Amino acid sequence: PTAAIVTQIQQAPGLKVTIQAKRSSMEFNGQTSATVYLVPRSASGANLDFDAYLSQPGPNVTANFMLLNNRAYWSFVKDNAVVSAGCLASNQVPPVQLMQASLESSVVVTSVTGQTIDCPQGKLLQLVFAGEKFVFCNSNTNQLTKAVGEDLDMTIEYLSDPTLIPDFDVPQVPGSSTPLDCPVVTSESSVESSTSRRLESASALRRTAALGSSSCGCKGQMKPCLFVHGVGEKSSAPPTSTYSDTWGDVQNHAPCCSSFAFAHYESVQRAWNDPSSQQEFCQTALKVGTSGGTTVDNMILVTYSMGNLVASGAVASGRCSFGSGVSWISIAGPMQGSKAANVLDSKCASGNGWDSALKGILGLIGYCPATPAYLNMKTQDTVNSGLYNNYISAQSVRSRTAKRVLCGIKSSGLVSIDAAALALVGQIVYNNDGTLHDGVVSFPSCSVGFGNFANDASNSNANYQASINHLDSSFRNGDGWWGADRKPLKWFECTL
Numbered sequence: 001p002t003a004a005i006v007t008q009i010q011q012a013p014g015l016k017v018t019i020q021a022k023r024s025s026m027e028f029n030g031q032t033s034a035t036v037y038l039v040p041r042s043a044s045g046a047n048l049d050f051d052a053y054l055s056q057p058g059p060n061v062t063a064n065f066m067l068l069n070n071r072a073y074w075s076f077v078k079d080n081a082v083v084s085a086g087c088l089a090s091n092q093v094p095p096v097q098l099m100q101a102s103l104e105s106s107v108v109v110t111s112v113t114g115q116t117i118d119c120p121q122g123k124l125l126q127l128v129f130a131g132e133k134f135v136f137c138n139s140n141t142n143q144l145t146k147a148v149g150e151d152l153d154m155t156i157e158y159l160s161d162p163t164l165i166p167d168f169d170v171p172q173v174p175g176s177s178t179p180l181d182c183p184v185v186t187s188e189s190s191v192e193s194s195t196s197r198r199l200e201s202a203s204a205l206r207r208t209a210a211l212g213s214s215s216c217g218c219k220g221q222m223k224p225c226l227f228v229h230g231v232g233e234k235s236s237a238p239p240t241s242t243y244s245d246t247w248g249d250v251q252n253h254a255p256c257c258s259s260f261a262f263a264h265y266e267s268v269q270r271a272w273n274d275p276s277s278q279q280e281f282c283q284t285a286l287k288v289g290t291s292g293g294t295t296v297d298n299m300i301l302v303t304y305s306m307g308n309l310v311a312s313g314a315v316a317s318g319r320c321s322f323g324s325g326v327s328w329i330s331i332a333g334p335m336q337g338s339k340a341a342n343v344l345d346s347k348c349a350s351g352n353g354w355d356s357a358l359k360g361i362l363g364l365i366g367y368c369p370a371t372p373a374y375l376n377m378k379t380q381d382t383v384n385s386g387l388y389n390n391y392i393s394a395q396s397v398r399s400r401t402a403k404r405v406l407c408g409i410k411s412s413g414l415v416s417i418d419a420a421a422l423a424l425v426g427q428i429v430y431n432n433d434g435t436l437h438d439g440v441v442s443f444p445s446c447s448v449g450f451g452n453f454a455n456d457a458s459n460s461n462a463n464y465q466a467s468i469n470h471l472d473s474s475f476r477n478g479d480g481w482w483g484a485d486r487k488p489l490k491w492f493e494c495t496l
Contacts, residue, residue, distance in 0.1 A: 230305025297323030308333030413469030
């Protein structure tokens with residue numbers, strides 16, 4: 001019935017879609033629900049193209065997102081005035097222009113397991129959108145009325161009165177006299193195609209749509225958890241039970257953790273291969289999980305960014321060792337160094353430093369004059385033989401010991417306050433040279449020694465190649481509302 005469904009959508013002035021997120025990690029602007037208005041473009045002929053508008057009132061500001069003529073905008077409004085505005089990158093925009101392709105590859109199913117959907121006198125259609133499976137209710141008049149997925153539910157209303165659709169006004173940056181001029185965005189379909197093929201092969205065998213749960217329990221043994229941060233911590237302190245500035249609320253999405261310890265070690269002056277950094281890691285780890293002596297055991301270790309090098313370097317140098325009971329999750333590790341450190345060194349040497357637009361993330365990318373913590377993360381092919389050998393030894397430890405690896409590959413990442421800055425860093429550092437990166441660390445550096453990467457957060461048996469940036473990788477920005485490749489917390493929750 002795809003053609004009839006498309007016709008019904010095209011003939012409506014607009015659709016009002018109410019979205020309800022099922023995971024607290026998907027909360028955005030203080031909300032887990034949103035209303036989206038989809039307006040079919042009359043000039044698109046047989047193709048189903050949309051403009052879209054989402055407005056989400058929050059506790060402090062109203063967040064607005066708009067797709068108009070394939071250009072994407074965001075704005076925050078307070079007291080009826082725009083307080084900030086900007087452009088969205090392609091990977092930050094739901095691929096609504098692929099909806100027709102999703103409908104054309106949909107299959108009729110007779111029942112659903114794992115989720116509940118009420119569809120009297122209609123038919124159930126299973127399809128894939130942004131890499132995730134959904135089941136839609138198609139009414140006997142070929143109107144889609146509702147949908148269920150693992151992480152999102154939707155209700156759909158066909159609007160007959162165009163005055164119910166909000167105005168699509170291009171926002172202006174405060175202080176500017178002209179509206180934003182944003183680039184054209186294109187829908188990315190790489191996740192779509194592979195998941196669609198799995199859907200087709202599975203549906204050939206059965207007429208039941210199997211949807212998973214929106215949350216996971218612990219599949220293995222519960223253990224104490226130690227979280228080790230990266231560069232930028234200005235002083236050392238005893239571990240704490242939470243650390244939201246870096247880790248968000250990861251403690252609410254870690255079913256295998258019997259306790260939580262978030263490390264705090266000085267990492268602005270001291271490099272990852274500094275003996276005192278490594279010794280401090282070992283002392284902390286031995287208090288969380290130990291089998292005696294200098295062997296760390298029976299714990300879950302989660303290392304982020306430079307923390308990966310500190311932990312693996314500590315083992316490589318013999319300051320402590322890991323027993324077989326350590327479950328190590330390695331996140332965004334610059335295991336071959338980071339080109340951002342080389343750029344920092346050059347900028348400091350020239351007396352320029354980073355652009356003023358990046359002042360909010362200098363703890364991540366470094367200050368001038370550059371300190372050892374940053375300089376000792378220059379890429380391994382540009383350093384002296386001693387540091388090069390340290391890198392190789394650290395990589396060997398991680399490849400032998402780590403259980404899972406997460407690597408981001410989109411510098412713009414999730415919609416967050418630092419997304420634009422990370423995208424700018426990625427542009428400066430990698431200059432569109434074709435390298436996959438998270439804005440700071442390249443995918444080859446993060447993934448060295450590991451294969452079996454998937455871009456589906458529900459695949460708990462694989463490492464995760466996610467369309468997120470370096471800061472998103474530490475879970476501080478939660479999960480994206482859409483896209484199987486934009487949910488780091490879900491992957492972490494389900495991988496152990």
